Structure formats: structure tokens, C-alpha cells
Amino acid sequence: MECIALGTSGTLYNYTVVHRSLPGVPTPFVSAVIDLDGGGSIKANLDAPAADLRFGMPVKAIFEKLGQVDVKGRAYFGFRFVPA
Amino acid sequence: MADVVVVGVGMIKFGRFPDRSLESLGAEAALLALEDAGLTIHDMQALYSGNVYERMLGQRVLREIGQTGIGVVNCSNACASGATAFREGWVAIKAGIHDVVLIVGAEKMPKGMLGGGAVGSGDRLSPEGLAGSATNPSLFAHMGMEHARKYGTTPEQFARVSVKNHHHSTFNPKAMYQIETPLDVVMSAEMISFPNTKLMCSVNVDGSAAAILCSEAKARQLGLMSRAVRVRGSALASDPWSERNLSMTDFNAVTKLASAAAYESAGVGPDEIDLVELHDCFATAELVHYENLGLCAEGEAGALIDSGDVALGGRVPVNVSGGLLSKGHPLGATGIANVYEIATHLRGEAGRRQVEGAKIGMTHVVGRGSACAVHILERA
Numbered sequence: 001m002e003c004i005a006l007g008t009s010g011t012l013y014n015y016t017v018v019h020r021s022l023p024g025v026p027t028p029f030v031s032a033v034i035d036l037d038g039g040g041s042i043k044a045n046l047d048a049p050a051a052d053l054r055f056g057m058p059v060k061a062i063f064e065k066l067g068q069v070d071v072k073g074r075a076y077f078g079f080r081f082v083p084a
Numbered sequence: 085m086a087d088v089v090v091v092g093v094g095m096i097k098f099g100r101f102p103d104r105s106l107e108s109l110g111a112e113a114a115l116l117a118l119e120d121a122g123l124t125i126h127d128m129q130a131l132y133s134g135n136v137y138e139r140m141l142g143q144r145v146l147r148e149i150g151q152t153g154i155g156v157v158n159c160s161n162a163c164a165s166g167a168t169a170f171r172e173g174w175v176a177i178k179a180g181i182h183d184v185v186l187i188v189g190a191e192k193m194p195k196g197m198l199g200g201g202a203v204g205s206g207d208r209l210s211p212e213g214l215a216g217s218a219t220n221p222s223l224f225a226h227m228g229m230e231h232a233r234k235y236g237t238t239p240e241q242f243a244r245v246s247v248k249n250h251h252h253s254t255f256n257p258k259a260m261y262q263i264e265t266p267l268d269v270v271m272s273a274e275m276i277s278f279p280n281t282k283l284m285c286s287v288n289v290d291g292s293a294a295a296i297l298c299s300e301a302k303a304r305q306l307g308l309m310s311r312a313v314r315v316r317g318s319a320l321a322s323d324p325w326s327e328r329n330l331s332m333t334d335f336n337a338v339t340k341l342a343s344a345a346a347y348e349s350a351g352v353g354p355d356e357i358d359l360v361e362l363h364d365c366f367a368t369a370e371l372v373h374y375e376n377l378g379l380c381a382e383g384e385a386g387a388l389i390d391s392g393d394v395a396l397g398g399r400v401p402v403n404v405s406g407g408l409l410s411k412g413h414p415l416g417a418t419g420i421a422n423v424y425e426i427a428t429h430l431r432g433e434a435g436r437r438q439v440e441g442a443k444i445g446m447t448h449v450v451g452r453g454s455a456c457a458v459h460i461l462e463r464a
Contacts, residue, residue, distance in 0.1 A: 025210075026213060031216035
């Protein structure tokens with residue numbers, strides 16, 4: 001096994017706007033499949049208005065506190081995508 | 085190898101049965117299939133069951149209808165569990181190990197949305213809603229959106245699948261719902277995962293179905309050939325590796341593998357199929373499966389639903405039972421209920437929803453994980 005650094009930018013391959021999810025999950029949100037520049041594919045949230053979504057649009061990853069904590073109060077740090 | 089025929093089928097009206105046990109549902113379907121064949125549990129040499137959410141369904145059914153001591157195989161293969169049990173019975177007869185077996189599928193469904201994992205349990209956050217969505221409605225929405233990306237398929241075209249299947253169900257007294265849903269009603273229903281509205285999602289119900297499989301030689305000996313249905317082809321596949329399979333579950337490649345193998349083993353082509361019961365867990369899925377099953381060329385599924393060719397009375401009616409969208413989708417029973425529907429048409433016993441002159445039919449299920457089973461049945 002070796003670690004490979006994936007790109008932090010890419011293009012929108014596929015998406016759906018999720019209006020109903022599991023209980024407790026805030027909606028709506030955009031579930032997106034991103035083809036990363038340099039190879040690889042990842043599913044993530046994409047923060048963009050539904051009307052702005054276009055297949056193939058350029059996007060980039062941002063890393064930040066996700067605004068949720070677990071039952072022990074630990075904050076989660078993660079990634080989401082925004083239009084580039 | 086032995087030719088295999090279906091000599092009995094049974095299913096209960098799908099619905100919600102909070103006061104009944106899983107085994108009582110399974111036993112009722114088993115008895116219907118035995119009665120249909122004119123056989124008893126004492127004639128059965130083995131039992132193959134399909135079920136996802138509980139354990140040991142086959143043995144529990146035998147406690148209801150007769151503990152004859154026969155071997156039981158319980159199959160769990162997500163939404164393909166019932167079809168997997170059916171295929172295991174077919175394999176045993178094909179191999180000459182048994183010549184009459186009972187297949188039973190039953191499910192009591194949990195409430196709510198499937199997939200995605202629990203939220204707020206344990207000390208971990210669920211990735212649902214943080215890293216996209218992994219619920220079943222979202223995965224199958226992605227499946228449809230990939231088709232829209234490639235071919236420009238519209239939300240209206242996906243919605244027409246639901247209009248059609250709900251219409252078909254008005255002719256099926258065993259469907260959970262028998263309600264017409266015009267296009268504007270389907271499209272203005274609560275949006276779940278774009279483009280699938282609530283009326284484009286399968287119905288979460290309890291249910292059971294059963295079938296009796298028999299070698300053709302044994303069926304002739306028993307005088308059961310007049311209503312027999314031959315299993316012309318059977319195939320089971322898992323999902324092959326693909327570039328995006330970890331980020332976006334691929335239900336297409338697995339279905340293409342299984343359908344190609346089923347056509348080859350049956351020695352028939354898509355043009356010879358008179359009707360299909362396919363896995364319309366969501367409206368988006370049905371439309372894409374038209375291509376995966378070879379009912380039309382790549383990219384032409386949107387035109388196919390628009391043409392009316394897949395509606396009752398059309399060239400190759402799809403899901404005349406009402407499908408999972410309206411008949412309901414009790415996971416372990418679904419694959420066997422598909423066989424019930426096709427066999428009923430091939431016997432000319434489908435009443436107001438009869439596909440006239442049907443000689444060859446196809447069943448298809450695909451379970452997330454993934455497992456796809458396709459069977460091709462023929463009037464014997």
C-alpha cells in the first residue's frame with residue numbers, strides 16, 4: 001500500500017438534490033460525484049444552488065469543521081465541494 | 085442436464101401485516117403454490133428460501149406447514165434474495181440432485197428509508213449528508229442522472245415509468261396499491277431525491293411468494309405439464325470492478341452481465357421476449373434497465389417509454405403487475421413474485437392485465453451490494 005495524494009479540484013460527474021434523507025439529516029443538500037483532476041472519483045456534498053448545477057462544471061474541495069459534533073462533543077473536520 | 089419447469093406458483097396480496105409473523109406469510113404463499121401444483125409438502129425434496137431482515141425463514145415455514153426433515157437453504161442476497169433462492173433450486177434440479185423443490189420468499193419490511201446507515205447511533209457521525217448521500221433513493225437517483233447526463237433524459241420521461249406502472253397495478257388485485265397516478269400527480273408529489281418523487285419510489289410493504297420447481301421428466305410423470313412453465317435461462321452476477329464503483333454504485337454493469345448470460349443460456353434474444361418484470365425499485369432504475377436488458381439500444385430508453393411500447397398492449401410490456409412501484413417491494417419475496425407474474429401470463433391466467441399470446445417472459449432483480457439475477461421463462 002502506498003499513499004497517493006488526490007487532487008482537490010475536479011468536475012461534476014453526477015448529482016442529485018436530496019430532499020428527504022434519514023431522520024436527523026438536514027435537507028436539502030446536493031449529493032455529488034466528483035471526477036478529480038489527476039484521477040479518481042469521490043462522492044461528496046456540493047454546496048451550490050440547484051439551479052446552478054451543470055454536468056461537467058468545475059469544482060474545488062474545501063476543508064473545514066463540518067459543524068456537527070458526535071455524542072462525546074468531538075467536532076468533525078472534513079471536506080465538501082464548491083463551484084470553482 | 086435436466087430441463088426445469090415451474091409447476092406451481094403462489095403469492096399473497098402485498099400489504100402491511102404487523103400482527104402476522106414472517107413464517108405465517110411465507111407459509112401462506114407456500115401453501116398457495118403447493119395447491120396450484122396439486123402437490124403437498126410431502127412431495128418436496130428441499131426448500132430454498134429468500135429473506136433479508138430475519139433468519140432461518142425456510143425452517144420456520146416448515147414448522148407451519150410440515151416438518152418433513154428436508155434440507156433447507158436460506159438465501160440472503162439483498163433485493164435479489166428471492167431470485168437467488170429460485171436459482172439455487174434450479175441449480176439443484178439441473179444437476180440431478182433433486183427433482184421437486186419448494187421456493188419461498190417472504191419479508192416483513194422495516195419502516196422508513198433504506199440504506200445509508202444509522203444516524204446518531206454509537207459514537208460516530210454518519211457520513212450521510214456530510215459526504216453526499218448513500219440512501220437507496222439517492223443511489224438510484226444518481227443512476228438516472230447519469231443517464232440524463234449521457235442522453236438528455238428528462239424528469240418527465242422518468243416520471244412516465246411511474247404513471248405506467250401505477251396504471252398497470254389497477255388490473256392487479258394482489259398489488260398493494262391500485263391507484264391511477266397521472267403525470268402531473270407523479271411530478272408534483274414530494275421530491276425525495278431529484279428526479280425521483282415519492283410516487284417514483286417503490287412501496288415498502290410486507291409480502292410473500294412461492295414457487296414449485298420440478299424436473300421436466302418428473303413433471304411429465306406427475307401429469308403436471310399442461311400448465312408448466314419452462315425455465316429457459318438463469319443467470320446470477322456480481323458487480324465487476326469499475327472506475328467509479330466506490331463513489332457511485334453501478335447497477336448497470338451487473339445487470340448487463342446477468343442479462344447477457346441469461347439470453348445465452350436460454351438461446352433467445354431480446355426480440356423474442358413478450359413481457360418483462362424488472363427491478364423498478366425507483367422509476368429512474370426501470371428506464372435505465374430497458375437498455376441494460378437489451379429491450380432497446382443504448383440511449384433509447386427515453387424514447388422507449390415515450391413510445392408506449394413498454395405499456396400493456398405495447399411491443400414488450402414491462403411490469404404489468406404494477407412493479408415494485410405499486411405492487412410493492414418486500415425484498416425477499418420480490419424475485420419470486422416476479423416469477424409468479426410471468427408464469428401467470430405464460431399460462432394465460434392473468435385476467436384483465438393478460439399480455440395476449442405471451443410465450444416467453446423475463447424476470448430481473450438487482451440487489452445493492454451488488455447481485456443481479458435474470459431468468460427467462462417459456463410456456464412449456
